[in-house]
Each structure stands twice: as structure tokens, then as C-alpha cells.
Amino acid sequence: MYSIILSTASRYLLLLLLIFSVFLLLRGHNEPGGGFVGGLVAAAAYALYFIANGIEAAKTVLRFDPLRIIAAGLITAIASTLPSLVAGERFMTAFWIDTGIPFIGKVGTPLLFDLGIYFLVLGITLSIIFSLAEEDRS
Amino acid sequence: MTFLLAVIVGVLYGAGTYLILRRSLVKVIFGLILLGHAANLMIFTVGRLTKGAPAFVPKGTEALVEPFADPLPQALILTAIVIGFGVQAFTIVLFKRTYQSLGTEDLDRMRSTDELPGEKQ
Amino acid sequence: MNRIVMLPILMPLCTAVAMIFFRRRILLHRMLNAAGMAAMLGVSLVLLSNVKAGGILSLQVGGWEAPFGITFVADMLSSIMVVASAFIGFTTALYSLGTIDEKREHYFYYPLLQILMMGINGAFLTGDIFNLYVWFEVMLISSFVLLVLGGRPQQLEGAIKYVTLNLLSSSVFLAAVGILYGTAGTLNMADLAQRIPLLEHRELLSVVAVLFMITFGVKAAMFPLFFWLPASYHTPPVAVSAIFAGLLTKVGVYAIMRFFTTIFVHEEAAFIHQVLLVLSAFTMAVGVLGAVAQYDMRKLLSFHIISQIGYMIFALALQSPLAIAGALFYMIHNIVAKTNLFYLSGIIRRLKGSWDLREIGGIYRFYPMLGLLFLVPALGLAGIPPLSGFWAKFLVIKAGLDSEHYLLVGVALCVSMLTLFSMIKIWNEAFWKDDPLGEGGVEDEAYLKMPGMRKAMIVLPIVILGTVTVVFGLWFDPFFGLADKAALELLDAGEYIDAVLGGKS
Numbered sequence: 137m138y139s140i141i142l143s144t145a146s147r148y149l150l151l152l153l154l155i156f157s158v159f160l161l162l163r164g165h166n167e168p169g170g171g172f173v174g175g176l177v178a179a180a181a182y183a184l185y186f187i188a189n190g191i192e193a194a195k196t197v198l199r200f201d202p203l204r205i206i207a208a209g210l211i212t213a214i215a216s217t218l219p220s221l222v223a224g225e226r227f228m229t230a231f232w233i234d235t236g237i238p239f240i241g242k243v244g245t246p247l248l249f250d251l252g253i254y255f256l257v258l259g260i261t262l263s264i265i266f267s268l269a270e271e272d273r274s
Numbered sequence: 275m276t277f278l279l280a281v282i283v284g285v286l287y288g289a290g291t292y293l294i295l296r297r298s299l300v301k302v303i304f305g306l307i308l309l310g311h312a313a314n315l316m317i318f319t320v321g322r323l324t325k326g327a328p329a330f331v332p333k334g335t336e337a338l339v340e341p342f343a344d345p346l347p348q349a350l351i352l353t354a355i356v357i358g359f360g361v362q363a364f365t366i367v368l369f370k371r372t373y374q375s376l377g378t379e380d381l382d383r384m385r386s387t388d389e390l391p392g393e394k395q
Numbered sequence: 396m397n398r399i400v401m402l403p404i405l406m407p408l409c410t411a412v413a414m415i416f417f418r419r420r421i422l423l424h425r426m427l428n429a430a431g432m433a434a435m436l437g438v439s440l441v442l443l444s445n446v447k448a449g450g451i452l453s454l455q456v457g458g459w460e461a462p463f464g465i466t467f468v469a470d471m472l473s474s475i476m477v478v479a480s481a482f483i484g485f486t487t488a489l490y491s492l493g494t495i496d497e498k499r500e501h502y503f504y505y506p507l508l509q510i511l512m513m514g515i516n517g518a519f520l521t522g523d524i525f526n527l528y529v530w531f532e533v534m535l536i537s538s539f540v541l542l543v544l545g546g547r548p549q550q551l552e553g554a555i556k557y558v559t560l561n562l563l564s565s566s567v568f569l570a571a572v573g574i575l576y577g578t579a580g581t582l583n584m585a586d587l588a589q590r591i592p593l594l595e596h597r598e599l600l601s602v603v604a605v606l607f608m609i610t611f612g613v614k615a616a617m618f619p620l621f622f623w624l625p626a627s628y629h630t631p632p633v634a635v636s637a638i639f640a641g642l643l644t645k646v647g648v649y650a651i652m653r654f655f656t657t658i659f660v661h662e663e664a665a666f667i668h669q670v671l672l673v674l675s676a677f678t679m680a681v682g683v684l685g686a687v688a689q690y691d692m693r694k695l696l697s698f699h700i701i702s703q704i705g706y707m708i709f710a711l712a713l714q715s716p717l718a719i720a721g722a723l724f725y726m727i728h729n730i731v732a733k734t735n736l737f738y739l740s741g742i743i744r745r746l747k748g749s750w751d752l753r754e755i756g757g758i759y760r761f762y763p764m765l766g767l768l769f770l771v772p773a774l775g776l777a778g779i780p781p782l783s784g785f786w787a788k789f790l791v792i793k794a795g796l797d798s799e800h801y802l803l804v805g806v807a808l809c810v811s812m813l814t815l816f817s818m819i820k821i822w823n824e825a826f827w828k829d830d831p832l833g834e835g836g837v838e839d840e841a842y843l844k845m846p847g848m849r850k851a852m853i854v855l856p857i858v859i860l861g862t863v864t865v866v867f868g869l870w871f872d873p874f875f876g877l878a879d880k881a882a883l884e885l886l887d888a889g890e891y892i893d894a895v896l897g898g899k900s
Contacts, residue, residue, distance in 0.1 A: 203415055207412050207416040208416075210408070210412045214405070225458065226454065228458075229458040271370070302559060309566040310566050312570075313569035316570050317570075317576070320577030321577055347573070354528075368539070372552065376548055
């Protein structure tokens with residue numbers, strides 16, 4: 137089923153939704169939001185693109201293998217625990233750096249962890265969706 | 275409100291139990307999903323319902339302002355939903371593959387794993 | 396240096412991530428897997444010696460003090476279990492090198508094994524009940540995938556039963572966690588042990604206790620909740636069956652031990668111990684009767700798992716220090732012997748091309764050493780001195796006699812006889828009698844063509860585990876000392892509570 141309206145719209149929507157998902161990720165510090173929700177929104181963006189343009193197009197636009205995204209997310213999340221280990225603090229203790237730049241403010245390991253979750257959720261959701269789609273086709 | 279939620283939890287448990295006792299795989303997976311929802315809703319209900327703000331410290335204050343909702347049951351439910359989502363996705367694929375591979379979705383006909391010693395597979 | 400508590404959980408995760416990243420390098424997977432398991436074994440031994448020397452270690456994740464944050468605790472029981480699981484993980488890594496086909500390796504067999512180990516170690520080390528639920532799920536989902544990897548119809552069918560019943564028990568677990576939080580207001584195990592005796596509203600405590608008993612009963616394959624086990628454990632490759640048989644049910648037993656000796660000891664839950672005693676008798680008897688009736692080697696061994704779980708439940712329900720130590724020693728002995736028997740069944744299958752005991756025979760004539768390797772765990776499981784099973788059964792039965800449960804001791808002894816009978820049945824059918832297909836019989840072509848290195852990888856774990864069974868039997872004292880210390884820690888929760896809540900982190 138191919139719809140030219142959806143197909144055209146999905147290109148812009150993809151970008152829009154991805155920006156929104158990053159916004160959600162960054163907002164997650166002090167307000168509702170965060171890596172999990174952001175990752176889901178990003179996955180939904182790609183899922184929409186897949187529905188409009190088919191699985192091959194969605195895979196091309198994603199560029200990376202979803203499994204690689206999962207691994208990258210896990211590595212990022214694990215890396216966020218390293219500062220606590222190096223500094224001799226208790227495991228997973230948060231570290232913050234106050235950049236002083238307006239709008240960015242404090243940056244710390246929880247953000248890194250959240251970023252890992254973002255990629256993890258994106259990767260897992262997409263690998264589920266893609267493998268179900270391929271299963272359906274075969 | 276608590277009473278209403280308790281009734282809903284009960285209905286979900288009843289429906290879930292009924293469905294997993296059916297012979298059809300599709301109904302079994304629906305039953306498992308309903309039981310998961312029932313457990314989540316139960317945590318929410320038992321964790322005491324409050325009409326309060328989310329547990330975020332508002333700008334300009336140092337501590338939470340009463341009344342606020344207990345964030346722990348919400349965190350538990352969120353985690354449980356995420357885990358449930360993953361497990362259920364896996365289960366649906368497993369059941370689908372089983373249906374394709376065995377050509378039946380009737381649980382009563384899936385008994386090759388329980389064969390008596392005398393029977394050959 | 397409490398950070399070592401996290402290492403048995405973090406290391407498998409890092410190994411798995413590295414494997415997923417280099418997903419096409421199968422050779423790297425194999426090496427990483429074996430090296431990762433060996434490193435984990437080393438770390439867990441260090442952990443055990445630290446705990447033995449310096450008492451209970453606890454780690455508050457993220458610096459959030461207990462009971463508000465997630466706590467990881469390594470007491471004697473946890474560290475012994477982690478050592479056992481790492482040890483079995485290591486032998487399985489070796490055995491997998493010899494037996495797992497390349498197709499499975501491509502479909503993430505090794506990362507899944509690592510994630511399974513992470514879930515098991517996490518369940519042993521966590522000090523928080525909801526966190527325990529999460530680790531159970533980690534363990535379950537990786538075991539689901541390991542079980543269906545390969546996708547033969549029989550595997551899928553076994554997996555359906557396994558998945559459905561385990562998901563059911565997970566939802567019961569979740570409900571129990573919810574009610575417990577509503578009643579006690581905390582989910583930290585140490586905090587619960589401290590707070591439950593002082594609670595005012597106690598009406599729901601017995602409900603919670605029963606729910607926990609059911610959910611862990613399913614995981615531990617206790618009567619009458621064991622039906623998923625014999626339906627599924629004989630379907631995956633032997634390496635997978637062996638690690639499941641050795642470790643997964645024991646995580647359930649560990650949880651029962653932890654919950655019903657440290658947390659639920661007040662009078663509202665005391666009846667649980669009575670219920671467990673009765674169920675343990677049925678578990679022992681039904682399991683062994685199921686085993687006696689089987690001719691499929693792996694099904695026979697699967698039913699034996701259930702029967703052996705009965706002994707552990709029996710001992711830990713007695714609640715005396717000797718009984719708890721006995722249950723723990725039994726658990727360790729059983730992990731080693733049972734895994735070993737599964738490995739051996741894999742070799743027999745490879746030699747003779749069948750699981751069915753009636754179709755094979757005459758192995759002893761051609762492979763006498765294999766016969767010896769089989770007798771060690773088989774007689775060990777049945778409880779013949781001087782092997783480890785003798786001491787394990789001796790402790791359990793002594794504890795039973797001390798507390799005057801004569802009927803149950805009688806059941807345990809009869810079951811022991813039947814265990815010996817079914818082990819001798821395997822011996823007679825597979826090793827002693829002449830091959831029904833004539834001289835030599837069908838040797839599996841694939842096995843004969845296997846390179847010597849791979850064959851060595853199959854035999855090595857069996858030799859290692861057999862040695863452990865003998866060592867446990869001959870040098871019983873030091874191992875019992877550890878188990879005894881663990882039992883005393885469990886029965887007197889004071890030290891545990893201090894370690895978690897006492898502010899030292």
C-alpha cells in the first residue's frame with residue numbers, strides 16, 4: 137500500500153519527530169521526559185517512515201544496523217558509570233559539570249546514561265519492528 | 275476510586291485467567307497480557323492513590339510540596355511495563371513461529387514433548 | 396573496595412556488548428566467551444574470599460543510601476552461589492566450544508549465554524526485591540531465546556510451555572511485590588527484615604508470603620508447579636540444557652531460602668514452612684517416579700532435577716542451622732553433579748546417535764574411561780560415599796532426624812534408593828548391556844570426524860566437574876565450614892541488616 141501523501145509527509149515528519157525526540161531526551165533532567173520516551177519517539181519516527189516507504193527505504197534512512205545501535209547504547213550507558221569507578225566513588229554515583237552556558241546548564245553522567253538508554257530503546261524497538269516486518273514478507 | 279480500580283483489577287485477573295485456560299494460543303497470549311496489566315494496575319492501587327502533583331521539586335523550593343504522589347509505584351510499573359513489552363513481543367513472535375512450524379494453534383495437539391516412554395517421536 | 400560486588404554482573408554485560416558489536420567475528424565470540432567466563436570465575440572467587448575474610452559487603456548504587464536506592468549485597472550465601480554459577484558458566488563455555496553449531500553461534504548464542512549469567516549473578520547479589528524481579532526477567536528472556544535458538548518444532552513446543560508458565564509466575568511475582576510495598580512501604584530486603592516484625596497492619600503478609608512461595612516454586616520446579624521443566628529441558632542443545640539444569644531452578648531455591656529464612660520468619664508466615672515440608676515430600680517422590688518411568692536420557696535427568704529440588708526444599712523448610720547448611724551444600728553438590736550428567740548424556744548421544752536408552756548399549760566395552768566418568772556424578776547424585784552426594788544427603792537426613800520428621804526422612808531415603816536405581820538403569824542400558832544393533836553399533840559419523848581439539852573441549856568439563864564431586868566428598872570440612880557460616884548469617888539477619896543499613900558502604 138503506497139500513499140504519496142504519507143510518503144512525502146513522512147520525510148518531513150521524520151526530521152521533526154527526531155528533533156522532538158532529542159528535545160524530550162534533554163528535557164528529561166528536571167521535567168517529565170528522558171531517554172526512554174525520546175528513544176520511543178525516535179523509533180516511532182522511523183516506524184512511520186517504514187510504513188510509508190517500505191522496509192528497505194527505512195533501513196537506508198537509518199544507515200546503521202539496529203543491533204549496532206543497541207550495542208552503542210549499552211556502551212554509552214556503561215561508559216557513564218566509569219567516572220564513578222575512576223574517582224573511587226560508589227558505583228554509578230552521578231558527576232556534574234556546570235558549563236555556565238545558558239540553556240545547557242549542568243551536564244553530567246546521568247545525561248550520558250540517558251543517551252545510552254535513548255539509543256538502546258531506539259535499537260531494540262526498531263530491531264523488533266524490522267524483524268517482524270521481514271517475517272511478514274517472507 | 276480505589277474500589278473502582280480494585281474491581282477493574284479483579285475483572286482483568288478473571289479475564290486473564292479464563293483466557294490462559296483456553297486451548298488457542300492467541301487467547302493464551304491475550305490472557306498473559308491481561309494478567310500483566312492486572313498486576314501493574316494492582317501495584318498502582320495498592321501503592322495508595324493520591325491526588326497530588328508528580329514528585330518533582332518545583333522551581334525555587336528545596337523540598338517536595340505536599341500533596342505529591344509516591345513515585346516508587348510509578349517507577350515499578352514503568353519498569354514492569356517495559357519488561358512486559360519486550361517479553362510479550364518475544365512471546366507473540368514465538369507463538370507465531372510455532373503456529374507456522376506445527377500448523378496448529380491448538381494446545382491440546384502440542385504434546386510431542388510429553389509423550390509416554392513407549393511412543394516414538 | 397565494595398565495587399567488586401558489581402563485577403560479576405558488569406563483566407558479562409561488557410562481554411556481551413563487545414560480542415554484539417563484532418557480530419560477525421565468530422572466532423572472537425568463542426574466545427571472548429571462554430575468557431569472560433574464566434575472568435568471572437576468578438572475580439567471584441576473590442569476592443568469596445573477601446566476604447569470608449571481611450564479612451558481608453554491600454554496595455549502594457549511585458550513592459543513594461539504602462533503603463532508598465538499589466542495594467547489592469554479597470553475603471556468604473550470595474558469594475557461594477556466584478562462585479558456583481561462574482564455575483558452571485565456565486564449563487559450559489568449554490562444552491559449547493565443542494558442541495554448538497555455527498548457525499547458532501551466528502544467532503548470538505554466546506552473547507545470550509553471557510546475558511544469562513548476568514541475570515543469574517544479579518539475582519544472587521541484589522538486595523532489593525524489585526531488582527530481583529528485574530534480574531529474573533533478564534535471566535528468563537535470555538533463557539527463552541537460548542531455548543528456541545535453532546527453531547526445531549519440538550523446541551518451539553517446549554518453549555511454549557516454558558514461556559507461558561514462567562510468564563505467569565512473573566506476573567504473580569509482580570503482584571506480590573506490589574502488595575508487599577503497599578503493606579510494608581519498602582522493598583529493600585534488609586529493611587523488610589527489620590520492619591516486618593514491627594508492622595501494625597499484618598493482614599496481607601500471609602497472602603504475600605504465599606504469592607512469593609508460588610512464584611519461586613514455579614522457578615524452582617517445586618511440586619505441583621514443575622510441569623514446564625520436563626516439557627522443555629530436553630529440547631535445546633545439551634550445553635543449554637546443562638546450564639539450565641544446573642543453575643536456573645537453583646535461583647528459585649536460592650530465592651526461597653533468602654525469603655523464608657531472612658524476611659518472612661514472623662508467625663503469619665510460619666505456616667509456609669509446614670506447607671514447604673509437605674510439598675518437598677511430594678516433589679521428591681513425584682520427581683523420582685517420573686524419572687524411573689523414562690527411557691529418554693535427558694527426560695530422565697530432567698525429572699531428577701525436580702526430585703533433587705525436593706531435598707533442598709525439605710532441608711531449608713526445617714529452619715535449623717544444620718538443615719540450612721545442608722540445603723546449601725546439597726544445592727552446590729547438585730549443581731555440579733547434575734550439569735555433569737547432562738554433559739555426559741550429550742557425549743553418549745554423540746557416540747551412539749540416540750537418546751533412547753533401549754536403542755543404545757555397550758559403551759563400556761569401547762570407552763571404559765567414559766564409564767568411570769559417568770559413575771562419579773551418577774553415584775554422587777545417588778549419595779554413595781565418599782562422593783559429595785553422600786555428605787549432602789547425610790546432612791539433610793541428620794537435620795530431619797534432629798527435628799523428628801521421621802516420615803519425611805523415610806520418604807527421602809526411599810527416594811534416594813530410587814535415584815540409585817535410575818542411575819544404575821542408565822549404567823546398565825547405556826554402558827553395560829550389549830549394543831542392540833550389534834557389535835560396535837552406530838557410531839555417529841559426525842563425532843568420529845570431529846577434530847581432537849573439539850573432542851577435548853567436550854571431555855574437559857566433565858573431568859573438571861567430576862573432580863569437584865570427588866573433592867567435595869573427600870575434603871568435606873572446609874566446604875561445610877563455608878555453608879555453615881552462610882546458614883548462620885541467614886538465620887540471624889542482624890549482620891545482614893547492619894551491613895546494608897548500618898551506613899558503612
